[in-house]
Amino acid sequence: MSFLEFSHISKSYPGVQALSDVSFDVAKGAVHGLMGENGAGKSTLIRILSGDQHSDTGEIKIDGQVQKYSSTRDAFHAGVIVIHQELQLVPELTVAENLRLGRFPANAGVIQARQMFTEVGEKLKSAGIDIDPRRKVKTLSIGERQMVEIAKAIMLDARVIALDEPTSSLSSRESEILFALIERLRAEGKVILYISHRLDEVFRLCDSLTVLRDGKLAAHHPSLKDVTREQVVAEMVGREISNVWGWRPRELGKVRLKVEGMSGEKLPVPASFEARAGEILGFFGLIGAGRSELMRLVYGADGRRGGSMAIDGQHVEIADPRQAIRAGIVLCSEDRKHDGIVQGRSLEENINISSRRHHARFGILDLRKEVEIAETFIKKLKVRTPSRKQDIVNLSGGNQQKVILGRWLSEQGVRVLIIDEPTRGIDVGAKSEIYEILYQLAEDGMAIVVVSSELPEVMGICDRILVMCGGRISAHIDREQFSERAILAAALPDKKTPDAIAS
Amino acid sequence: MTNSFKKILLGDQGLVVIFVLAFVLVSIFVPNFLTERNMLGLLQSVVTVGIVACTMMFCLAARDFDLSVGSIVAFAGMVAVMASNATGSITIGILAALLCGATVGLINGVVIAKFRINALITTLATMQIVRGLALISSDGRAVGINDPNFYQLALSKLLGVPTPIWVLLVLFVVFGFVLNRTVFGKNTLAIGGNPEASRLAGVNVDRTRIWIFTLQGAVCAIAGILLASRITSGQPNAAVGLELSVISACVLGGVSLAGGRAAIAGVIVGVMIMGIAENVMNLLNIPAFYQYIVRGVILLLAVLLDNLRSNALGRR
Numbered sequence: 001m002s003f004l005e006f007s008h009i010s011k012s013y014p015g016v017q018a019l020s021d022v023s024f025d026v027a028k029g030a031v032h033g034l035m036g037e038n039g040a041g042k043s044t045l046i047r048i049l050s051g052d053q054h055s056d057t058g059e060i061k062i063d064g065q066v067q068k069y070s071s072t073r074d075a076f077h078a079g080v081i082v083i084h085q086e087l088q089l090v091p092e093l094t095v096a097e098n099l100r101l102g103r104f105p106a107n108a109g110v111i112q113a114r115q116m117f118t119e120v121g122e123k124l125k126s127a128g129i130d131i132d133p134r135r136k137v138k139t140l141s142i143g144e145r146q147m148v149e150i151a152k153a154i155m156l157d158a159r160v161i162a163l164d165e166p167t168s169s170l171s172s173r174e175s176e177i178l179f180a181l182i183e184r185l186r187a188e189g190k191v192i193l194y195i196s197h198r199l200d201e202v203f204r205l206c207d208s209l210t211v212l213r214d215g216k217l218a219a220h221h222p223s224l225k226d227v228t229r230e231q232v233v234a235e236m237v238g239r240e241i242s243n244v245w246g247w248r249p250r251e252l253g254k255v256r257l258k259v260e261g262m263s264g265e266k267l268p269v270p271a272s273f274e275a276r277a278g279e280i281l282g283f284f285g286l287i288g289a290g291r292s293e294l295m296r297l298v299y300g301a302d303g304r305r306g307g308s309m310a311i312d313g314q315h316v317e318i319a320d321p322r323q324a325i326r327a328g329i330v331l332c333s334e335d336r337k338h339d340g341i342v343q344g345r346s347l348e349e350n351i352n353i354s355s356r357r358h359h360a361r362f363g364i365l366d367l368r369k370e371v372e373i374a375e376t377f378i379k380k381l382k383v384r385t386p387s388r389k390q391d392i393v394n395l396s397g398g399n400q401q402k403v404i405l406g407r408w409l410s411e412q413g414v415r416v417l418i419i420d421e422p423t424r425g426i427d428v429g430a431k432s433e434i435y436e437i438l439y440q441l442a443e444d445g446m447a448i449v450v451v452s453s454e455l456p457e458v459m460g461i462c463d464r465i466l467v468m469c470g471g472r473i474s475a476h477i478d479r480e481q482f483s484e485r486a487i488l489a490a491a492l493p494d495k496k497t498p499d500a501i502a503s
Numbered sequence: 504m505t506n507s508f509k510k511i512l513l514g515d516q517g518l519v520v521i522f523v524l525a526f527v528l529v530s531i532f533v534p535n536f537l538t539e540r541n542m543l544g545l546l547q548s549v550v551t552v553g554i555v556a557c558t559m560m561f562c563l564a565a566r567d568f569d570l571s572v573g574s575i576v577a578f579a580g581m582v583a584v585m586a587s588n589a590t591g592s593i594t595i596g597i598l599a600a601l602l603c604g605a606t607v608g609l610i611n612g613v614v615i616a617k618f619r620i621n622a623l624i625t626t627l628a629t630m631q632i633v634r635g636l637a638l639i640s641s642d643g644r645a646v647g648i649n650d651p652n653f654y655q656l657a658l659s660k661l662l663g664v665p666t667p668i669w670v671l672l673v674l675f676v677v678f679g680f681v682l683n684r685t686v687f688g689k690n691t692l693a694i695g696g697n698p699e700a701s702r703l704a705g706v707n708v709d710r711t712r713i714w715i716f717t718l719q720g721a722v723c724a725i726a727g728i729l730l731a732s733r734i735t736s737g738q739p740n741a742a743v744g745l746e747l748s749v750i751s752a753c754v755l756g757g758v759s760l761a762g763g764r765a766a767i768a769g770v771i772v773g774v775m776i777m778g779i780a781e782n783v784m785n786l787l788n789i790p791a792f793y794q795y796i797v798r799g800v801i802l803l804l805a806v807l808l809d810n811l812r813s814n815a816l817g818r819r
Contacts, residue, residue: 301703325705339703342696344763353693354705356686363686407704 003028004160004191009058011044018044019055019215026208031182031192033202036212037236037427042195045212046162049193050082051075062160079159083149085168091138095148096120098137099155120155127154128184143174150181161185162193167201168425171287171453179205197427199229211235237429244432245460248439252463253277254312256447257329257416259298262307266293269472270306275416275447280438282462283451285491290471291451292334295418299331300324311415325354328415330408332401334424334451340404341392348374348388350403355410377406382433398423398430405437417441420451435461455484467491517812518757518805522772529783536786543665547733549778550667551576551742553771554726555749556756557678558719560770562622563753564682565715566695566762570626571611572723573745574633577738579604579727581637581646584737588649596653600724607633608720612713630746637739646737657732667729674722679767691715695762751798752777755805776801 002025011019019041026032036042047053049060051069060067062078069075075082089098096116097104105112105119120133129147137145146166153161163182167175182192182205196202202209203224211219211232219235221227233244256277261270267290275281283291296302298309300318309316316327324330333339342350352370359369374388381402385395392403401422408414422438423431438461442448452458458465459482467475467490475490530537555572562569579600587596611629615622648654659666682688690711693701702708731737756773758765780801784794 299703321703322705322707331703333700333703338697339700342693342700342704342763344696344759345692349689349693353689353701356689357705360686365684365686365689367684 002026003030003063004032004193005061006045007058007061009045009048009055009060011048011053011055017215019048019212021058022212022215022217023058024210024217024220026191026193028191029186029189030207031186031194031205033206033209034193034195034212035197035199035202035209035232035236036218037429040212040218040236041215042212043164044215046082046164046193046195049075049080049160049162051080076156079157080162081153081156081158081160082162083146083153083164083166085165087142087145087149089137089145089148092136094134094136095124095131095140096133098148099123099133099152123155124151127151128181141174143170143177146170146174146178147181150178150185154185158190160191160193162195164195165197165425166194167196167198169287173286175201197425199232202232203229213238233428236427244428244435245457246432246435246439247461250278250280250439250442250463252279253445256312257298257449258310258313260308260310262294262297262304262309264293264297264302264304266290266302267297267471268305271468271473273466273473275449277415277445277447278442279464280442280448280450280462282458282465283449283468284453284455284458284465284487285468287453289468289491291468292420293471294468295331295420295449295451298324299329299418301331325411328413330411330414330417332404332408332417332419332422334420336397336400336404336424341400343393344391346389347378347383347385347392347395347403350392351377351406351410354407355412358412373410374406377403377410381406381409381437396427396430398426398434401426401430401434402437405434409441414446416447416449418449418451421453422450423452423454423457455487459484459487469493517808518755518769518772518776521808522776525776525779529779533783533786536783541782541786543668545778545782546668546671547665548782549774550671551726551730551745552748552752552777553671553774554674554729555719555723555745556752556770556774557674557767558715558722559749559753560678560682560756560758560765560767561688561691561715562719563750563758563760564695564762564765565691565712566698567615567622567712567715568626568750569611569716569719570623570746571607571630571633572719572749573742574630574637575604575607575720575723576727576730576742576745577740578607578633578637578640579724580731580741581641581737581739583724583728584646584648584653584731585640587653588646591650593650593653593656597728600728601721604724604727605717605721608717608723609713611720612716615716616709616712634739641737641739643739645739648731648735648737653732654735655732657729667733670725670729674725675767675771682765682767687711687714692763692765695759695764697763748777748798751802754809755802757809759809773805776805 005025007023009019009022022045034042044053048055051072051074067078069078090101099120100116105116117133124131124133129151131140131144131147137148140148166178170178185192194202194206206224209221209224209232210217213236253276255274257275260272262272263270271294285291297304297307300320300323309318311327318324318327342353348370351374355373356365356370359366378385378388383399383402383406385399392400395403408417422434426434438448450458450462463479465477465482465487466473467477467487469491470493477486535541555576559569559572582603583596583600586599587593607629611626614620614625657665657667661669690701690706693706694708694711698708730741734741752773753770754760755776756769758770777798780797781794784797
């Protein structure tokens with residue numbers, strides 16, 4: 001019955017055994033989950049499947065045939081399509097052009113545009129994807145782009161479709177559309193390999209599941225009937241994590257941060273809130289609700305139209321991030337790659353980039369101090385790296401997040417830490433570590449503002465939640481009153497109920 | 504054997520190794536190469552490119568670009584000669600040239616950083632404007648130096664080595680220090696690595712970029728003054744195409760055009776490789792026309808090597 005078969009796959013890179021003797025199979029018409037922490041070998045396995053890398057030993061069989069491909073092109077012809085986290089579409093071209101790229105219907109070199117648009121339109125419609133083929137890809141939301149990628153797989157008549165963290169940047173509504181599409185593909189007998197960190201999704205969608213840990217097969221579940229989430233988490237991390245959140249009550253102090261009437265170009269309605277010393281304040285909302293925009297205004301990252309702020313009762317004037325840092329407000333951005341890490345530079349430099357102003361004299365660095373600070377925070381935050389000289393791009397997401405935390409903690413006198421999507425793209429083990437860091441900082445009296453799109457996360461770690469919807473703060477809920485229903489209801493635009501989203 | 508050779512070539516010091524090998528080879532095979540006179544001549548010939556490369560390194564490291572350097576060198580040379588002729592004071596001439604160079608750089612920096620105009624376009628414009636100023640101020644003719652002491656800037660020697668070479672060495676040391684050991688240098692590299700992340704980490708991105716261009720202008724003026732002294736006049740057409748040689752030397756030295764990566768050792772090697780190639784071709788009496796081809800080929804090979812190296816790093 002097995003359609004896709006991995007047998008005895010091993011792959012090593014210099015100094016790392018990325019995969020060792022991994023074997024499992026997937027039945028036709030199944031959605032198969034592939035889970036594991038970062039570095040467990042999921043990406044390597046997918047790269048081998050897509051022909052981007054070659055395994056040292058072992059083979060892949062599709063429909064009983066051994067696949068011997070030497071490039072991604074061969075994999076493509078064998079009907080294997082991998083949809084990566086970073087989508088591969090040309091933003092300036094239309095949806096139809098992207099879908100027919102390389103295979104334009106042409107007459108003497110002239111593209112038969114009308115024919116192309118109708119054909120692609122029909123295909124999209126029959127796949128249940130409601131996107132105008134004439135729209136340019138750059139005008140689509142990330143969710144819609146993902147749909148286009150999947151449409152590409154369908155049009156190429158793929159037999160095996162691998163999705164790598166497809167929902168990581170989707171809103172819940174977009175995710176639902178994606179899930180419906182996956183169901184449809186399953187019904188058509190395709191094999192779907194679904195890679196995700198999110199247990200809820202895996203349990204909801206997948207028929208079977210493979211867990212990798214440290215490059216080895218940790219578990220293979222041909223059916224998920226009698227499998228519990230706790231069991232899968234334990235298989236992933238190799239130990240029991242009884243309580244991922246680990247929230248504990250805390251003594252709250254006086255109001256640390258007071259924001260009044262904050263507004264800007266992307267947040268026209270003035271917003272006000274307060275956070276107390278020692279408090280972890282959550283901001284929840286759908287994508288585009290204005291949470292990140294509000295935080296960027298507070299941090300001075302974007303120009304503001306109006307509003308005032310006070311820290312510990314003292315009015316502060318913040319026009320740019322430098323002033324925010326000097327006033328004791330720091331921000332860990334949601335998009336680490338674009339707004340957080342400085343690529344090509346070492347951990348040491350990434351940590352010291354801001355706090356070196358305290359010890360540099362006349363603009364000349366105190367190298368000994370820089371090393372000391374880097375080593376201190378690498379140790380304190382348990383950053384896993386061979387050395388402080390390592391280029392930050394070589395670290396996993398969780399470790400990069402810790403380096404950015406280290407950057408801010410090395411600034412003495414941080415009073416407000418704003419952290420946007422603290423654990424996006426970070427695996428379960430590192431998540432608990434980051435939460436623990438946040439608790440300790442709060443216990444030391446910092447006010448912490450957590451922005452998250454993951455409801456379980458905000459409910460799990462925050463003392464209080466503010467919900468945003470359509471650019472305004474729509475609810476204010478204390479920990480005793482936390483309920484998924486109440487929070488979601490406040491996050492959704494008026495006309496839509498939770499049921500509308502599901503449909 | 505081939506593997507370890509590959510490792511050395513693709514390692515951090517690959518270019519230095521190639522440079523040393525090339526140096527040894529030409530020393531053995533090219534007659535008159537390894538003589539004191541030729542060595543000093545070689546260093547003299549790279550002074551202009553080397554001086555300007557010091558600050559071009561910062562420009563490129565911050566993901567910027569400066570095409571106006573050749574024009575600033577010519578213009579500053581003119582200003583130095585004309586101002587010292589007019590006032591009778593070489594010091595005033597030098598100061599006027601430095602001021603003019605820094606001002607052009609400042610304008611570049613402000614337009615690029617504050618008005619967010621692409622650096623390539625901005626400096627393409629100032630390159631032409633400044634060249635025009637140099638031509639207008641002299642009516643298109645060379646301006647002779649009145650005070651013979653002006654020649655001494657280029658002719659005087661310290662410990663048997665001409666002053667311009669000392670200036671070059673001092674600038675290499677100073678800018679090497681600035682790049683690696685100062686907040687300004689680290690901020691430059693951080694901006695090149697990721698400008699938005701640097702801004703959000705509290706780096707004053709605009710001010711740093713303006714400083715880079717201002718310094719670049721001032722350093723071009725130094726090169727211009729020394730050049731005018733060496734050619735004994737202010738030439739409005741001096742240093743045409745200098746920007747390309749300087750950028751080539753930097754790229755050859757491993758400075759990434761994508762920003763965030765630079766090292767003074769690399770830039771020195773890049774400058775020297777370009778200089779040696781030209782020097783050797785002259786010694787071998789290879790016609791000047793062929794020299795363009797050789798320079799282009801060297802640059803392409805260097806970039807290919809760099810590409811191989813980053814691929815080798817990426818695969819790890």
